[in-house]
Amino acid sequence: MSxxxxxxxxxxxxxxxxxxxxxxxxxxxxxxxGGGRGRVRTGFDRLxxxxxxxxxxQRVGVVTNPTGTTSxxxxxxxxxxxxxxxxxxxxxxxxxxxxxxxQAGGSEGRYDDPATGLPVYDTYLxxxxxxxxxxxxxxxxTVVFDIQDAGARFYTYIWTLYDCMVAASLAGKRFVVLxxxxxxxxxxxxxxxxxxAFATFVGREPIAQAHGMTVTELARxxxxxxxxxxxxxxxxxxxxxxxxxxxxxxxLPWVPxxxxxxxxxxxxxxxxxxxFEGTNLSEGRGTTRPFELLGAEGIDRRWAEAANAAGxxxxxxREAYFAPTFSKFQGKTIxxxxxxxxxxxxxxxxxxxxxLLVTAKKSWSGxxxxxxxxxxxxxxxxxxxxxxxxxxxxxxxxxxxxxxxAAFRAVRREYLLYR
Numbered sequence: 001m002s003x004x005x006x007x008x009x010x011x012x013x014x015x016x017x018x019x020x021x022x023x024x025x026x027x028x029x030x031x032x033x034g035g036g037r038g039r040v041r042t043g044f045d046r047l048x049x050x051x052x053x054x055x056x057x058q059r060v061g062v063v064t065n066p067t068g069t070t071s072x073x074x075x076x077x078x079x080x081x082x083x084x085x086x087x088x089x090x091x092x093x094x095x096x097x098x099x100x101x102x103q104a105g106g107s108e109g110r111y112d113d114p115a116t117g118l119p120v121y122d123t124y125l126x127x128x129x130x131x132x133x134x135x136x137x138x139x140x141x142t143v144v145f146d147i148q149d150a151g152a153r154f155y156t157y158i159w160t161l162y163d164c165m166v167a168a169s170l171a172g173k174r175f176v177v178l179x180x181x182x183x184x185x186x187x188x189x190x191x192x193x194x195x196x197a198f199a200t201f202v203g204r205e206p207i208a209q210a211h212g213m214t215v216t217e218l219a220r221x222x223x224x225x226x227x228x229x230x231x232x233x234x235x236x237x238x239x240x241x242x243x244x245x246x247x248x249x250x251x252l253p254w255v256p257x258x259x260x261x262x263x264x265x266x267x268x269x270x271x272x273x274x275x276f277e278g279t280n281l282s283e284g285r286g287t288t289r290p291f292e293l294l295g296a297e298g299i300d301r302r303w304a305e306a307a308n309a310a311g312x313x314x315x316x317x318r319e320a321y322f323a324p325t326f327s328k329f330q331g332k333t334i335x336x337x338x339x340x341x342x343x344x345x346x347x348x349x350x351x352x353x354x355x356l357l358v359t360a361k362k363s364w365s366g367x368x369x370x371x372x373x374x375x376x377x378x379x380x381x382x383x384x385x386x387x388x389x390x391x392x393x394x395x396x397x398x399x400x401x402x403x404x405x406a407a408f409r410a411v412r413r414e415y416l417l418y419r
Contacts, residue, residue: 065099
């Protein structure tokens with residue numbers, strides 16, 4: 001499998017710990033709050049503190065959503081629009097929209113923002129020349145990207161980043177990425193690496209399921225490895241962020257990046273439990289704990305018992321019953337599990353997601369994959385589905401991506417900006 005048009009991913013390197021989300025056992029539990037360190041400053045906060053020098057003389061368009069805020073929770077579009085030092089002329093909204101009103105698979109369309117009067121263009125599901133044409137029509141010189149990521153390959157904002165970089169290159173625009181924390185740390189890349197045969201908007205290029213990178217690091221990797229014609233790229237780093245930081249250690253406010261990502265705890269489990277989108281079980285949409293609650297009609301205590309016996313570190317599984325208000329099983333009371341992460345240092349979300357699939361299939365006779373094999377798009381290959389169907393255990397499935405993950409990790413190291 002070739003992971004790089006420049007051949008860098010042929011370097012396999014040491015495989016490392018395939019399943020280890022972190023190496024320090026028994027360290028901070030979920031409630032830890034920052035340990036007395038100073039506040040992290042985002043890329044935008046640093047850009048503003050420098051007087052927007054990087055944008056001087058440029059007509060600027062911003063790709064953003066509700067997470068594009070200052071540390072004082074003012075939206076960056078409102079801040080820049082009110083500042084004479086910035087010529088902000090357009091906004092570009094991703095999935096869920098600029099103001100975040102749309103559910104999964106939706107956007108807000110083209111409109112003028114009531115607060116600023118700025119034109120808001122819809123980028124969702126647009127790429128290549130159609131998106132380049134939008135950038136051209138907007139009249140901007142520089143496209144700025146500032147959106148909070150969740151750390152998982154199938155979280156679509158990083159592919160909005162990718163698509164916008166490609167389109168900016170085609171349109172001859174300059175591209176600036178403002179950094180924000182990876183909320184689940186940047187210590188390790190985990191999980192299967194996408195096979196390009198399964199490329200979709202939940203995975204354009206071969207990166208790991210939990211990439212362990214920030215958006216500026218990903219932008220550098222995209223530009224260096226995947227763009228046929230690299231875009232003129234500049235990035236603004238954070239200050240004060242370390243790769244070991246979970247979001248609640250940053251001192252930054254959490255703004256839900258999408259309707260079903262309400263808390264940093266959601267992001268912690270998301271890169272594993274989102275795999276249940278590829279099954280006939282509820283992934284907890286329509287509850288107050290999406291991706292932490294999983295279940296279906298007919299599931300009882302046996303799944304929680306099997307999951308707790310599976311040796312999935314750092315997490316306990318509670319027998320749970322709930323009634324989703326929308327999505328799968330809307331209005332029906334169903335049974336399942338709730339994840340309770342008690343040691344996030346030892347917790348591996350991707351291995352946990354695989355373990356939950358394995359135990360759900362064994363403990364509930366109604367288990368089924370979505371008929372469109374969406375699980376293959378989420379995992380980036382057929383191996384997870386076919387191995388579980390063949391009776392493989394968690395460690396066997398996890399071991400199957402060892403060499404691909406080692407190769408991705410080798411290239412990833414070249415683009416990391418933080419220690």
